[in-house]
Amino acid sequence: MHRLVAVNPSSEKLIYAQNLMQSAMNLLESEFHRVLKENKQYLHPESVSLRSCRSSRRFSTSDSDAMDDLKMIADCMISTGYAKECVNVYKTVRRSIVDETLHNLSVERLTLHQIQKMDWEILEPKIKSWLQAAKLAVRKLFFGERILADHVFSSSTNIVEASFTDITQEGALALFAFPEHAAKIKKLSPEKMFRFLDMYESLANLFVEIESIFYFDSAAAVRSQVINSLAKLGDAVRFMMNDFETAIQKEASKTLIVGGGVHPLTRYVMNYLSFLADYDESISVIFENWQLTVPSPLPEDLYSSPVSKRIAWVILLTLCKIDGKAQPYKDVALSYLFLANNLQYVVVKVRSSNLRLLLGDDWVVKHEAKVNQYAFFFFFS
Structure with missing residues (x-):
């Protein structure tokens, strides 16, 4: 045919062959569309991801047949110069599936302004919903779409990149921008910190997978959005931690605790820190380069990390x-009992939580000795 084009481009045989080729490609395009539409269940990203693994790429018979049919049609259309038509059909069908799946996961395309106007009672459930959606979207939806694109367009890396990015990028950006927008709300308070740590931890745990799925140059915006969200979440956590420390410093209740019992401030601070210590990996990163400014330096040899030092400082402050x-307390013995009970509560909380891992056994031993000292003064006052 190429020789005929060179010799006589207006040849009837050439025109006939071209028309025949066009008809064949139209049929293939229709078949490509049919396979995509009629096998939605087998080609759903979650189905594809569940039936596959990165190393073996094994699929069920139905999956394999549909995917292989798509690959054969795509190979044929691409090799004959009809890549654009093939890719357009693929993107139209697959984008609708991605959008529908994200909608079913309650992923909304919310602007910063919309989120900032929300009351916490509305935003918190959306954060909970996002936490579930993020894992499913990355490990099922986007992973499955990536596997499918890799398989169908294996003959062209450029087409894999262009089609996958075009299908998933808008939804991925909406999903991964939510934590950044949420972290910029104006009414941040210490009680809200744990929801933001949940989002930070979720994104951090998914980051390697996100990088692997969206590693194309054209998907750089997705990777950048995840990094930005992690940074803003870290900023929000540090802001709330600073507010928490300030609240302790400003606490000025005068009520004496009957019988020298545990003060509400002690309970509140230690319960808060115990929860915070459950996020030890995340806060170790978030607090890593956060300078602690204190009136007198803490002993360096007792604390192995910035997060340990900060928690020790908060406990010391308390x-x-x-x-x-x-x-x-007018009764000196009762004042020592009060000190012993409160410090004992602190020590027990540290010993029975991840705080012990952060502060170390030496810290526990040192403060247990002080509890015994207070108890001694109580008995002999």
């Missing part, structure tokens, strides 16, 4: 407050 609240 214990200083408790020392001040012991002063109004």
